[in-house]
């Protein structure tokens with residue numbers, strides 16, 4: 095077994111030239127291979143390798159956080175969790191993730207399907223003002239299928255517990271989320287940064303906001319202690335690739351067993367952040383239609399999620415929770431529906447909290463997103479960010495008093511117009 099060594103554009107063909115899975119996809123003759131490093135995420139190396147008969151992606155973990163450097167070591171085993179999460183997601187929501195060709199645990203690398211142009215990262219498409227017609231449906235289905243089918247509503251209890259134990263070792267990536275998402279934004283943590291100094295006053299207020307901080311800690315508790323299902327764990331708009339007709343989820347290296355509401359909340363937060371950032375991208379024309387589209391996407395995503403989750407509840411509930419023998423088998427269909435309402439209500443209430451906190455950490459913490467950071471005009475950026483922060487605070491603190499996505503979207507529209 096060779097010791098781990100990071101790949102480079104120069105060494106990739108020599109190192110992987112004998113890899114049968116890769117040669118089978120792109121052609122054996124390495125003299126035709128063209129290699130580009132395209133990783134723009136916070137953690138890993140990502141290469142596109144094109145050969146005479148095709149192309150593939152080679153993703154390799156580094157033993158540290160790429161965004162920060164080797165002063166922040168991070169285990170290579172995240173690649174193992176990403177690989178295993180992708181295989182489960184493909185089984186539970188077929189066609190929703192890139193095909194895997196090869197996994198090398200020692201070198202922490204995954205060789206997978208290249209999602210060629212016109213695939214782009216969803217975040218980029220939204221910044222560019224593109225209205226993708228299928229994302230709400232595709233992502234709503236993906237979340238309902240993976241979250242339901244990875245839980246005790248569906249899996250054999252023994253299998254789920256074994257899987258839970260496997261993913262329980264993804265400690266360091268959970269630790270990143272626990273600190274970067276739920277704690278750091280709410281005090282003067284070392285790695286925090288907000289790029290608009292105009293926000294100093296508001297940031298001070300948020301960090302002194304007891305109700306908000308208590309809510310963030312409650313949500314952290316739910317995140318850490320509620321091992322409900324296998325999560326993607328980092329389902330933001332930078333983890334999704336799209337064309338006008340296709341949607342694929344990528345990058346599940348943060349996968350672990352946690353609360354269903356986390357994936358849904360993080361995802362919706364990214365649509366709301368896109369909504370609040372649109373005014374910063376209006377150089378080439380107004381974005382009124384884009385704003386309306388984005389609110390529509392949040393509503394449709396939640397509606398599709400609910401509908402599919404309810405469908406799976408009624409047709410595939412085979413796990414040890416809300417057993418059919420307690421309800422349907424005794425002619426008690428209403429009991430089963432009551433249980434479904436309780437579960438969906440719990441997801442709804444918690445997702446609002448997770449969404450509010452995700453908005454905050456992308457503006458106040460270490461890991462920002464381009465929706466706001468790509469706005470050059472400082473005043474405009476600060477104004478977009480301030481509105482998003484206010485929105486995030488409202489939905490996190492008042493999550494038990496908000497009953498519908500329309501209420502949330504009405505609030506978002508009001509704040510955006512302030």
Ligand code: SR1
Pocket residue numbers: 135136137159161270271274328461
């Ligand atoms: C140090 S890692 C920062 C962020 O990048 C990843 O995409 C996750 O969102 C993580 O929180």
Ligand code: MG
Pocket residue numbers: 135136328333345
């Ligand atoms: Mg990622």
